[in-house]
Amino acid sequence: MSGTINDFSIHVATVNGSGSQTANTTLMRAIFQMGVPVSGKNLFPSNIAGLPTWFTIRVSDRGYLARRRANDVLVAMNPETSVEDIQAMGPGSVIVLNEGLPTPAIPSDRTVYKIPFQKLVEPLVPDAKFRKLVVNMVYVGVVASIVGIDPDEVERALQAQLGRKPKALETNLAAVRAGMEYAARNLGSSPFRVERRDRTAGKILIEGNDAAALGAMFGGITFLSWYPITPSSSLAEALQGYLERYRRDPKTGRATFGIIQAEDEIAAIGMVLGASWCGARAMTTTSGPGLSLMTEFTGYSYYAEIPAVIWDIQRVGPSTGLPTRTSQADLLSVAFLSHGDTKHVILLPATVEDCYEYGMESFDLAERLQAPVFVLSDLDLGMNVWMSDPFRYPEKPWDRGKVLTAADLTRIGKFERYRDVDGDGIPYRTLPGTDHPLAGCFTRGSGHDERAKYTENAETYARVMDRLAKKYETARTLVPPPVVERARGAEIGILAFGTSHWAVLEARDLLTPQGLETSYLLLKAIPFSKEVRAFLESHDRVYVVEQNRDGQMAALLKMEYPALATKLRSVLHYDGLPIDAQTIVDQIKNREREGVLAR
Amino acid sequence: MSTVESNGDKNRIGLTLNEYKGAKSTLCPGCGHDAITGSIIQAAFEAGIAPHRVAKLSGIGCSSKTPAYFLGRSHGFNAVHGRMPSIATGVFVANHGLTMLGVSGDGDTASIGLGQFLHLVRRNVPLVHIVENNGVYGLTKGQFSATADVGSKAKSGRVNELMPIDVCALAIELGCGFVARSFSGDPKQLRPILRAAFSHRGTAVIDVISPCVTFNNHEGSTKSYLNVKEHDAPLHDITFVPHYENIEVDYPPGETREVTLHDGSRITLRKLEEDYDPGDALRALEVIHRGRQEDKFVTGILYLDPDKDSLDADLHLVDEPLATLPLERVRPPKKVLDEVMSSLMTGGA
Numbered sequence: 001m002s003g004t005i006n007d008f009s010i011h012v013a014t015v016n017g018s019g020s021q022t023a024n025t026t027l028m029r030a031i032f033q034m035g036v037p038v039s040g041k042n043l044f045p046s047n048i049a050g051l052p053t054w055f056t057i058r059v060s061d062r063g064y065l066a067r068r069r070a071n072d073v074l075v076a077m078n079p080e081t082s083v084e085d086i087q088a089m090g091p092g093s094v095i096v097l098n099e100g101l102p103t104p105a106i107p108s109d110r111t112v113y114k115i116p117f118q119k120l121v122e123p124l125v126p127d128a129k130f131r132k133l134v135v136n137m138v139y140v141g142v143v144a145s146i147v148g149i150d151p152d153e154v155e156r157a158l159q160a161q162l163g164r165k166p167k168a169l170e171t172n173l174a175a176v177r178a179g180m181e182y183a184a185r186n187l188g189s190s191p192f193r194v195e196r197r198d199r200t201a202g203k204i205l206i207e208g209n210d211a212a213a214l215g216a217m218f219g220g221i222t223f224l225s226w227y228p229i230t231p232s233s234s235l236a237e238a239l240q241g242y243l244e245r246y247r248r249d250p251k252t253g254r255a256t257f258g259i260i261q262a263e264d265e266i267a268a269i270g271m272v273l274g275a276s277w278c279g280a281r282a283m284t285t286t287s288g289p290g291l292s293l294m295t296e297f298t299g300y301s302y303y304a305e306i307p308a309v310i311w312d313i314q315r316v317g318p319s320t321g322l323p324t325r326t327s328q329a330d331l332l333s334v335a336f337l338s339h340g341d342t343k344h345v346i347l348l349p350a351t352v353e354d355c356y357e358y359g360m361e362s363f364d365l366a367e368r369l370q371a372p373v374f375v376l377s378d379l380d381l382g383m384n385v386w387m388s389d390p391f392r393y394p395e396k397p398w399d400r401g402k403v404l405t406a407a408d409l410t411r412i413g414k415f416e417r418y419r420d421v422d423g424d425g426i427p428y429r430t431l432p433g434t435d436h437p438l439a440g441c442f443t444r445g446s447g448h449d450e451r452a453k454y455t456e457n458a459e460t461y462a463r464v465m466d467r468l469a470k471k472y473e474t475a476r477t478l479v480p481p482p483v484v485e486r487a488r489g490a491e492i493g494i495l496a497f498g499t500s501h502w503a504v505l506e507a508r509d510l511l512t513p514q515g516l517e518t519s520y521l522l523l524k525a526i527p528f529s530k531e532v533r534a535f536l537e538s539h540d541r542v543y544v545v546e547q548n549r550d551g552q553m554a555a556l557l558k559m560e561y562p563a564l565a566t567k568l569r570s571v572l573h574y575d576g577l578p579i580d581a582q583t584i585v586d587q588i589k590n591r592e593r594e595g596v597l598a599r
Numbered sequence: 600m601s602t603v604e605s606n607g608d609k610n611r612i613g614l615t616l617n618e619y620k621g622a623k624s625t626l627c628p629g630c631g632h633d634a635i636t637g638s639i640i641q642a643a644f645e646a647g648i649a650p651h652r653v654a655k656l657s658g659i660g661c662s663s664k665t666p667a668y669f670l671g672r673s674h675g676f677n678a679v680h681g682r683m684p685s686i687a688t689g690v691f692v693a694n695h696g697l698t699m700l701g702v703s704g705d706g707d708t709a710s711i712g713l714g715q716f717l718h719l720v721r722r723n724v725p726l727v728h729i730v731e732n733n734g735v736y737g738l739t740k741g742q743f744s745a746t747a748d749v750g751s752k753a754k755s756g757r758v759n760e761l762m763p764i765d766v767c768a769l770a771i772e773l774g775c776g777f778v779a780r781s782f783s784g785d786p787k788q789l790r791p792i793l794r795a796a797f798s799h800r801g802t803a804v805i806d807v808i809s810p811c812v813t814f815n816n817h818e819g820s821t822k823s824y825l826n827v828k829e830h831d832a833p834l835h836d837i838t839f840v841p842h843y844e845n846i847e848v849d850y851p852p853g854e855t856r857e858v859t860l861h862d863g864s865r866i867t868l869r870k871l872e873e874d875y876d877p878g879d880a881l882r883a884l885e886v887i888h889r890g891r892q893e894d895k896f897v898t899g900i901l902y903l904d905p906d907k908d909s910l911d912a913d914l915h916l917v918d919e920p921l922a923t924l925p926l927e928r929v930r931p932p933k934k935v936l937d938e939v940m941s942s943l944m945t946g947g948a
């Protein structure tokens with residue numbers, strides 16, 4: 001492979017806590033500023049300092065943002081992993097190596113640049129303590145030089161990050177220049193090149209958790225409770241930042257929001273229920289272990305019909321699992337979280353734009369449905385930076401659902417908390433504090449009738465459960481529909497959700513020239529809307545792509561459409577790394593080949 | 600539906616006692632919890648609390664069922680076992696104008712809910728937190744709870760050897776500004792305590808010994824009616840004077856202490872055996888420990904600090920309830936989104 005323009009990956013191997021984040025972000029932003037689509041994936045350990053960490057920048061003219069399996073340029077800075085990192089590089093690749101690192105035997109079809117990073121940084125930073133941090137900027141200079149990133153853009157990108165610290169900026173810029181000068185003097189240019197384009201103008205770069213936080217703010221959140229857990233903490237922290245900035249009166253110092261860092265996730269969801277019960281727009285954000293703790297209250301929210309918005313930024317389980325790796329394996333537990341007969345509404349963001357939109361929509365749905373609404377994101381979406389169109393300001397006001405005021409009660413003259421007045425399974429509620437003799441209501445998780453009175457009556461229990469099932473049918477018509485792209489005459493359909501979307505986009509482009517034309521359904525929510533059945537019915541074989549071991553989405557589809565179950569095949573990826581296109585291509589081709597042989 | 604006959608008299612907001620009652624109790628006849636319900640009804644009536652301003656909260660247990668039996672016009676939230684404090688915290692932040700009245704049990708507070716209880720106190724969420732303490736799990740049929748006294752005998756004959764958890768001592772330790780202990784069979788003491796608690800700005804912990812007639816009222820049980828009556832050691836006589844009444848309590852000098860609450864109401868404590876200063880936390884802990892050593896139930900207002908800031912001071916919320924703020928107060932204008940978007944827009948052309 002020689003002379004690849006705007007289609008390659010740079011893989012940087014460093015040590016956690018060494019300050020490589022700024023360096024990697026600088027490289028990524030500089031490419032973005034040159035108009036070339038990029039994505040960055042941070043592969044980090046569950047550790048504060050000292051363990052290996054990797055950052056992969058994918059440069060793609062075509063705008064592919066999924067992970068790629070192979071990398072083209074390696075920056076090896078970590079002695080612990082350098083042997084393995086180098087061994088993973090294929091023919092034609094470029095290896096930028098910190099001089100003195102252990103190396104395996106390297107075949108001659110790899111280009112190796114040994115750089116005396118330490119020597120280059122020493123004259124710039126007299127204090128040895130800070131060298132460790134600044135040395136990363138030298139590789140920024142080296143890489144920028146060999147792949148052809150405009151030095152001005154590197155400077156701009158660095159300025160954007162360190163602009164407020166002129167001293168640090170100056171030192172770091174000097175390090176970048178030292179790297180560039182060294183490369184210009186001693187190294188050739190790599191076959192992998194960045195060339196200016198105009199494909200990022202007007203676009204933004206943002207992490208999914210940040211986007212979700214913005215959505216929640218514009219959705220009118222008034223209460224957040226949370227307990228720190230990776231990879232969801234950055235959502236709560238970003239939200240706190242936005243709310244402090246835009247929702248606290250600068251003159252009076254008074255806030256239109258309350259944030260509580262709870263003592264655990266049981267308390268976090270309990271606080272959400274208390275606040276929602278009073279009419280606040282309340283949410284919590286968590287990840288696997290925290291989700292498990294929220295189980296009992298989720299059932300309460302479902303049965304007593306109290307709105308709640310719960311973001312689950314999925315990481316790898318079970319148990320503590322791999323806390324800093326990505327997964328889609330919470331799906332089944334979220335779908336039925338709680339003992340007893342429950343089923344929940346789930347939004348499935350695939351993009352940072354979805355995160356923003358669902359930040360708002362989740363509140364509308366929870367209040368409309370008086371039910372828990374989960375947003376199932378993942379670490380890849382939540383904690384990595386994604387390119388996107390800018391977000392749109394909401395056009396609709398908001399939907400606060402069926403709430404009766406004192407005036408309503410006077411007009412109607414009657415209030416029954418759990419009566420299905422409108423035939424959609426959704427009852428009316430009153431908020432505590434409503435000044436009307438009819439407003440009071442006793443909310444309980446034990447058996448209750450339409451008037452919210454305690455009962456263990458068999459028929460009444462079943463009737464309430466049937467109404468809740470009916471409400472779920474109503475939810476089907478309210479949740480965002482899937483996005484369907486039909487290829488004419490295609491026998492094969494692909495169904496995916498969440499971040500698998502990006503790998504599917506690319507996989508379809510790879511499959512088409514190989515004679516495998518595919519249609520595509522990107523699922524945005526559970527319960528499934530009617531388009532899902534239509535999609536399954538109109539294809540011979542539907543590959544369900546998901547990032548878990550057991551085919552959890554396929555299982556849900558089989559439950560819902562048993563007659564169509566034989567059409568479903570699973571494409572699975574569950575090693576904690578984001579799914580890549582090749583995995584999908586390989587698994588589909590294998591199954592298709594088996595099918596041909598069997599015929 | 601009422602359990603107590605009404606006298607037809609109206610309180611200062613024009614409501615009768617009946618209008619503070621709730622559904623008929625389904626507890627065992629004679630259960631201490633029902634007596635506490637009676638005191639709550641009476642205290643709320645006397646205080647002239649507007650029922651629609653009250654949020655009744657509870658966990659799970661026989662005790663936690665009782666909010667259904669008082670203030671039937673108020674909103675109630677019968678939560679899951681041990682988690683009432685988190686509900687209260689959410690309610691308070693969403694609508695800090697509500698008066699929160701919570702009922703829990705000793706199992707609900709001192710076992711499964713101990714963590715949430717402590718954090719509630721630590722945050723000083725304004726909840727009147729009543730622990731109806733019978734030393735057993737009533738609803739699951741009489742197992743020992745974590746407040747069972749050392750040496751207390753269960754119906755089965757088993758004797759508890761483990762140290763009891765004293766919720767009052769824990770609350771004092773965490774700086775709770777209102778800590779009291781009382782006895783379900785002493786409404787004369789409990790009522791002014793409740794009324795004072797309604798006026799307190801912050802968590803008010805009231806541990807009320809409340810015998811379980813079905814599972815813990817036998818000989819050998821320390822929390823039987825008989826044993827509690829015999830070992831009840833009140834610290835003082837309590838009189839509550841609400842801020843809207845201008846009554847002078849007439850006691851000989853040197854016999855009383857008076858504490859003024861945040862809303863201007865006053866608590867007058869008339870000394871019994873010895874002078875007791877409820878503003879002294881160390882003294883309060885000493886009295887609790889000594890009482891335990893001497894097999895006495897020390898009752899009364901154990902600790903008071905009316906000036907402690909509650910959670911809202913920390914959050915610095917707007918005056919109106921967050922729950923009902925209009926859209927324009929909680930959705931920033933388009934220029935804010937534009938500002939954020941342009942800060943993220945560094946792509947080149």
Ligand SMILES: Cc1ncc(C[n+]2csc(CCOP(=O)(O)OP(=O)(O)O)c2C)c(N)n1
Binds near residue numbers: 661703704733737
């Ligand atoms: C999570 C959970 N575990 C166990 C129970 C069963 N349970 C119901 S009430 C109770 C104990 C209640 O004891 P206490 O709070 O002292 O109330 P009491 O009945 O004595 O008034 C238990 C263990 C439950 N409801 N939820």
Ligand code: SF4
Binds near residue numbers: 625627631632733812
């Ligand atoms: S079991 Fe005990 S606590 Fe429960 S209602 Fe009966 S007497 Fe009261």
Ligand SMILES: [Mg+2]
Binds near residue numbers: 660704705734735
């Ligand atoms: Mg008990």
